[in-house]
Amino acid sequence: MYCVIIGATGSGKTTQVPQILLDQAIENGTGASCNIVCTQPRRIAATSVAKRVADERAEKLQDTVGYQVRFDAKLPKPGGSIVYCTTGILLQQLQHSPDEVYDNVSHLVIDEVHERDIIIDFLLIMLKKTMAAHQPTNCPTLSVPGRTFPVTERYLENILQELKDEYDKRELCLLAQDKATDQYLQAEQTGMNERPVDADSSTQEFVIDWKKQASTVGDTDALVDNKDDALVPLGLAATTIAHIAKTTENGAILVFLPGLDEIVKLDQMLRVDKPLGVNFNDDQQFQVFMLHSSIPDSQKTVFDPLPDGCRKIILSTNIAETSVTIPDVQYVVDTGKSREKRYDQMRRITALQAGRVQNGNYYALFTRSRRESMRAIGLPELLRSDLQEICLDVKSQAFKMPVRDFLAGALEPPSAVAVDTAMRDLTMLGAITEEENLTPLGRLLASLPVHPSLGKMIVLGLIFRCLDPMIILGAAAHERPLFASPVEKRRTVDAVKSAFSRTSQSDHIMLLNAFSKAREISSLNSPSATYNFFNKYFIHRGAFNSIASTARQIEEILQQSGLIQPSRGFEKTGLRYGGDFLNENSDSEEVIKALLFAGMHPNIAMNRGSMYRTCGEKHTFIHQSSVNDVRTLGPRHHILTFTSLSLSADGGRMNLRDTTKGTPLMPLLLAGQLSQSGPMLELDGWLRFYVKVTTGSDGALTRHNARNAASEIAFFRQTLDLMLEAAFNNLKDKSFSNDVLREKLADGLASILSHEANQIVPAWDDQERNKMDQRWLSPSAQSPNRRGGPHMGSRTRLDDRTVSMKDFERQIQRQS
Incomplete structure (x- = not known):
């Protein structure tokens, strides 16, 4: 029943x-x-x-x-x-x-x-x-009914009145000094209206908003409209915490924040600014805990009792909202904001957290009318997520009904538009046919524990003999960050990341290098030496184990599918996933990056100075956590692939997270829909490149040769597409990983990528395109090339740049 x-x-x-x-x-x-x-x-x-x-x-x-x-x-x-x-x-x-x-x-x-x-x-x-x-x-x-204790609720209007009654303007200076708090209070006090939510939108990037947020990706107006909604009033939160600490004697204070950045900033604000004169650095009176999945130590100790006279200040995301109960919490400070994909839910259980085991007090840093406008129950993730995985799962279960009809059985089914969009994406990926039948590639992708696009990236790694990096990066995509982030060691952690990235200009290769080194250390050394390495370089052991377990699971699935031969694994031998033969190109940065462009598509960005344009946003920036920045990448036009977009804490700008710098040929040969017109190549209808060819002793640019060069690129792309289509349709072939023609094409791709010169130039906008048209495409265009001819670069290999641990440590010390 x-x-x-x-x-x-x-x-x-x-x-x-x-x-x-x-x-x-x-x-x-x-x-x-x-x-x-x-x-x-x-x-x-x-x-x-x-x-x-x-x-x-x-x-x-x-x-x-x-x-x-x-x-x-x-x-x-x-x-x-x-x-x-x-x-x-x-x-x-x-x-x-x-x-x-x-x-x-x-x-x-x-x-x-x-x-x-x-x-x-x-x-x-x-x-x-x-x-x-x-x-x-x-x-x-x-x-x-539950046995809960009384909870006293205070909303923004009550909190501000209490603060004004108790303190003068000088003591409340943090409310004005913190820019986000000042803007937030102005917006709240003018009675800002809520905007309706578009539940049919299929975008799903990371944003911050009032526990119900419309997408901003592909909608610049929404970014402007939601700027105030994205403000997180950390100055108000710090002042409220200090007010509770000054006016009460016992009980832990639990603070709900959107994410790790806000947790770290609020911790610093409490310690440095000393709101209302309270010294939160006094360990005899206060212990500040930061609850976040990337900071495991606090999760272990937050439940431990403290000595009499010492109070817990717990800065947390929603990890402490429903999954755990902290017995001594008597005060909850709720910013009302959460960072999730597209939407988050309003959980009324928040106010009860303080009243589970004793009387509690709930401080809402938003107005009562704002609370009443929030959703009473959570918006289902099914209505706010990318549906590719679940649609593929439905098809793999062989239910005798269309996917749309199956999902219509949900308590709150997703819109037909969202389902159709996911099915179209799966069709373009090659996972299903136009008739919604599962392809051999789709059947394999459904068995892998990663997003379908990342699963295809792993299969590409198999085809181009670059399997180990693709398995690791695919496994790491949905796990917690590999690096721990102690607040007091952030600069050192950044230096460690920079050292692991070497000269790759890639967050993904940084992670790959760090994981590979940790794998080597853990397989060849004693547990104590392994522990020392992880501790010294801030590698999160739990994250490493999770990535390694997922990677082994992926390898086992590929073995069971007959695509690769069983190997002994790296536990005893240090071997890469898939063995040596399938990793002949795994030391090539160029091949790794090209496959990343394929797997991360459509996440491609092109710069003008420090600003980047994507397919949906004209103004984005590299997130500060990246190893890349405008100083290292330079102002000259270049392209990046990235993992996700995020809205900054103050709502001011969109940031690219986890970036990798590439060359134009990487997406042109492996990502998106390519079209050609003369010497111009266009990707996905928005990213335009111009091929520049020099001939003769004067290095003149010629329309004819540029057009021929562009045609050669388009033809090679067509050849690769045909080869890949044949490969994806023959996944059951026992000789899949040993095909001579594919081997030659893979070698050709690696060679081309490693010798690409600066002769394919991206154009930012129509104005820039017109200039390039006049310069390169008009019959009379003649411009000298100072190099005197095409420049052939040298192939960069990871193993050619291996450094000793002593050199590595010296590099970290210099950078930190």
């Missing part, structure tokens, strides 16, 4: 309901056949709740209670049990062996459904479809 349980925070939905079911079965004499699976949206929740429930039952973990998360499982003994697992684990089991799940599991408890992430919605649709024939349609609902 079905049953919906609606329970207040702290009512025991997660910990008590599974135990009640198991205990009742034991009393009825059916305990041995009672096997309960309870899903959790996060790893930390699944593992911590399992340990807590085992403690409540006075048992050891793995007696009757266990957990299963990705790459880690402590399962209970057979014969009556409770297993807490992540939602994705259950979804995978249902996809691969549904009969086994239904035969062995007596109860499925789907927890935290209100979060409505895309995996939960997909799971609910699958359960609905597969169990419909066996279950009655009536669905009882149980409502369980």
Whole structure:
């Protein structure tokens, strides 16, 4: 039977309901056949709740209670049990062996459904479809009140009045000195109107807004309109924290912020500016904790009690909002902002966090009217995410219905436009046909634990014998950052990153070099030496292990598919994923970058000075966390590929995250839709390049030769496309990785990329294009080339620039 349980925070939905079911079965004499699976949206929740429930039952973990998360499982003994697992684990089991799940599991408890992430919605649709024939349609609902303590709520108007009553203007100077806070307060006090949300938009870049945010990518007007919404009033937050610290004596203060940048800035503001004269550097009075997935140490110690007279200040993202309870929290300061893809939800549970175990106080840094305009429940991730993965999953399950009809079974189905856009993207990727049938490539991509475009990048790495880098970069794309970011060591961490990037001008190659070195150290050295290396170079051990586990999983899938031969792995030998033969080009920066342009497409940017233009934005900038900046890249026209766009904390500009500088031939040969007109090559209808050819002793530019050169590029691209199409359609061929023709084309591509000269020039806008037309394309155009002919560069290989660890350390010291 079905049953919906609606329970207040702290009512025991997660910990008590599974135990009640198991205990009742034991009393009825059916305990041995009672096997309960309870899903959790996060790893930390699944593992911590399992340990807590085992403690409540006075048992050891793995007696009757266990957990299963990705790459880690402590399962209970057979014969009556409770297993807490992540939602994705259950979804995978249902996809691969549904009969086994239904035969062995007596109860499925789907927890935290209100979060409505895309995996939960997909799971609910699958359960609905597969169990419909066996279950009655009536669905009882149980409502369980929680044991929560009173919470006093204060909104912006109340907070400002309290501050004005208690302090003079000089003491409240931080409200005016912090530019974002000053602008934020002006906007709030003028009663800024909310804008409607376009739920049909298919873009999904990272933005900050009022827990419900319209996309900005491809919509410059939206960037301007949402600038005030994106402001995070850190000065107000710091002043409010100081006010609580001055006017109360006990209880931890929990502060919700959009992301790591705001956490770090607020920590610095508390320590440096000393709002209201409070000294947050005094360890006897205050301990500041930063809760974020990239700072694991704070997550371990934040639950520990502090000495009497010392208070916790916890700066957190929503990791502390629903997944964990911090017992001594009495005060919550909520900025009301969150950084997520396209939208975030308004979780009314926030105010209750302070009242779970004792009386609490909730400080909302927004007005009561603003609160009333927010969504009462979360907007499902299914309505705000890229649907390519879920559409591919639906096709791989061979449900006998169109994808649009399958997803229409969701509690709140995505729009037809969003589904059609995802299906069109999958068709362009070569994963499905026009008739919505799965191609051999699509079948393989559906089995890989990465986004379809990154999966195709990995297959390209296989074809062009550059497999190890593509597996690592694909595995790292959805994991936490490889580098830890201690606040006090940020400059040193930046220097370490710069040293690992060497001269590549690439965040991706920086990560690749760091991971490869960490892999080498961990496979060839003792655990203590490995620990020292990770600690010294700020490499997050958990992130490294997660990337390595995902990479091994990808390698195993490729082996099971027959595309590569089984290898011994790197644990004992230090071998690259896929073996030596499939990594003959893995030391070529040019090949790595070209495949990145293919995998990250359409994320391409072209610069004018420090400003970059993308397919949807005319004015973007490189994020400060990148190893690249205008000083190192120079003002001359160049192109980048990047992982994502993000809106700055003050809403002022769009930033490119994780960038790699490339050359024009890289996207022209492997990414997007290419068209040619004379000596002009255009990519995706917006990125235009002009081919420049010199002949003769005077180095004159000629229209005829430039047109021929452009035609050669277009022809080679066409040849590559045909080769790749044939390769993708023959993935089951046992000689797939040993094709002589593909080997020659791969060698040709590597050679061309490594000898590309500065003779393909991008144009920023129509005005610049007209100048180039007049200069190069008119019959009378004659311009000398100072070089006297084409310049042939030398191929750059990673192994040619290997440095000793001593040289590496000296480089870090110089840069930090």
